[in-house]
Amino acid sequence: MAEGAKYNAQELYDRLKAATAPESLLKKHLTPQVFAETKDLVSKFKGTLADCIRSGCMNPDSGVGVYACDPDAYTTFAALLNPVIKDYHKVDKLEHPKPDFGDTNNLGFGDLDPSGNMIVSTRVRVGRSHASYGFPPVLTLEDRVDMEKKTVKCLETLTEDLAGEYCPLTGMTKEKQAELTADHFLFNDSDRFLREAGGYNDWPTGRGIFFAKNKKFLVWVNEEDHLRFISMQMGGNLGEVYTRLVKAIKQLESSGLDFAKKDELGYLTFCPSNLGTTLRASVHIKIPKLAAEPDFKKFCDDLHIQARGIHGEHTESVGGVYDISNKRRLGLTEIQAVQEMRAGVEAVIKREKELAGK
Numbered sequence: 001m002a003e004g005a006k007y008n009a010q011e012l013y014d015r016l017k018a019a020t021a022p023e024s025l026l027k028k029h030l031t032p033q034v035f036a037e038t039k040d041l042v043s044k045f046k047g048t049l050a051d052c053i054r055s056g057c058m059n060p061d062s063g064v065g066v067y068a069c070d071p072d073a074y075t076t077f078a079a080l081l082n083p084v085i086k087d088y089h090k091v092d093k094l095e096h097p098k099p100d101f102g103d104t105n106n107l108g109f110g111d112l113d114p115s116g117n118m119i120v121s122t123r124v125r126v127g128r129s130h131a132s133y134g135f136p137p138v139l140t141l142e143d144r145v146d147m148e149k150k151t152v153k154c155l156e157t158l159t160e161d162l163a164g165e166y167c168p169l170t171g172m173t174k175e176k177q178a179e180l181t182a183d184h185f186l187f188n189d190s191d192r193f194l195r196e197a198g199g200y201n202d203w204p205t206g207r208g209i210f211f212a213k214n215k216k217f218l219v220w221v222n223e224e225d226h227l228r229f230i231s232m233q234m235g236g237n238l239g240e241v242y243t244r245l246v247k248a249i250k251q252l253e254s255s256g257l258d259f260a261k262k263d264e265l266g267y268l269t270f271c272p273s274n275l276g277t278t279l280r281a282s283v284h285i286k287i288p289k290l291a292a293e294p295d296f297k298k299f300c301d302d303l304h305i306q307a308r309g310i311h312g313e314h315t316e317s318v319g320g321v322y323d324i325s326n327k328r329r330l331g332l333t334e335i336q337a338v339q340e341m342r343a344g345v346e347a348v349i350k351r352e353k354e355l356a357g358k
């Protein structure tokens with residue numbers, strides 16, 4: 001059990017107020033009035049305000065600092081979550097278009113780096129949540145096992161190049177885990193933000209990874225979200241990676257799973273930063289010159305893209321290789337989110353070449 005689990009909402013709030021770290025979105029929007037309004041509410045799956053704010057109060061250096069205890073938290077705790085969502089996604093109004101994946105037979109883009117010199121690999125993921133279960137803070141071990149069973153049954157219906165095998169984390173050897181993590185396939189239990197939010201309760205029970213035979217399509221089961229669908233391959237062919245993901249989403253949506261959604265928020269996820277399309281399209285790209293520029297972060301912000309280290313969120317870059325992805329997921333369609341990333345990566349490549357004098 002995480003350290004903060006023993007504290008109630010008032011104790012957590014007092015800790016947050018006393019913290020001196022730069023302001024998280026939680027700290028900014030959990031005003032005394034919002035706290036008073038939400039402190040005694042309970043959501044459909046019996047989640048509380050403490051469940052939503054525990055991670056951000058125990059980790060005052062959070063950027064966001066709040067998680068939804070279950071899909072219904074977006075209604076019950078809207079007084080807190082709505083301002084956080086608007087602030088993170090930089091929107092004045094909460095609205096989200098219907099899913100639109102574009103015409104994958106006619107995308108108008110393919111390989112973003114035909115020379116093969118800069119982009120190491122390309123990945124696109126979406127998150128999905130089962131409508132009938134809560135999120136980590138309210139889940140029991142039985143819930144996780146049940147969800148895993150239902151999910152695996154549907155994954156087994158995937159066909160052609162998407163067909164594959166499910167590997168539960170329970171019973172997986174340490175060596176195999178280390179190998180899959182180093183190859184950027186597998187998740188682990190090392191994120192202190194997620195841990196404090198209950199994300200590693202009963203670890204590793206109910207978690208696992210599904211691989212298509214060619215390892216270019218995978219599904220994470222019960223990592224941060226109930227489901228993460230991931231399409232990835234070496235090199236810069238975003239067209240192929242995205243097309244494969246869309247095919248998988250369409251097959252899985254018609255396989256009997258019911259995903260949590262809300263009109264103005266799109267697909268519901270554990271973290272408010274992933275709502276909407278839930279789509280993060282990224283490349284690992286070598287940009288030593290651009291990354292050394294003092295205005296690198298602003299360059300990325302202006303293009304609505306984000307640079308991370310290559311071993312996941314909150315990690316550092318290695319050898320000038322960065323993970324570049326779209327930042328916005330809400331208030332735009334899936335194809336628009338991918339196009340935003342594509343345009344950003346193209347601008348990054350152009351600038352790196354200019355700086356390198358090529």
Ligand code: ARG
Pocket residue numbers: 055061062063064065066193194224271273313
């Ligand atoms: N809760 C963490 C924070 O506020 C992570 C937020 C976004 N990342 C994520 N994996 N959901 O900094």
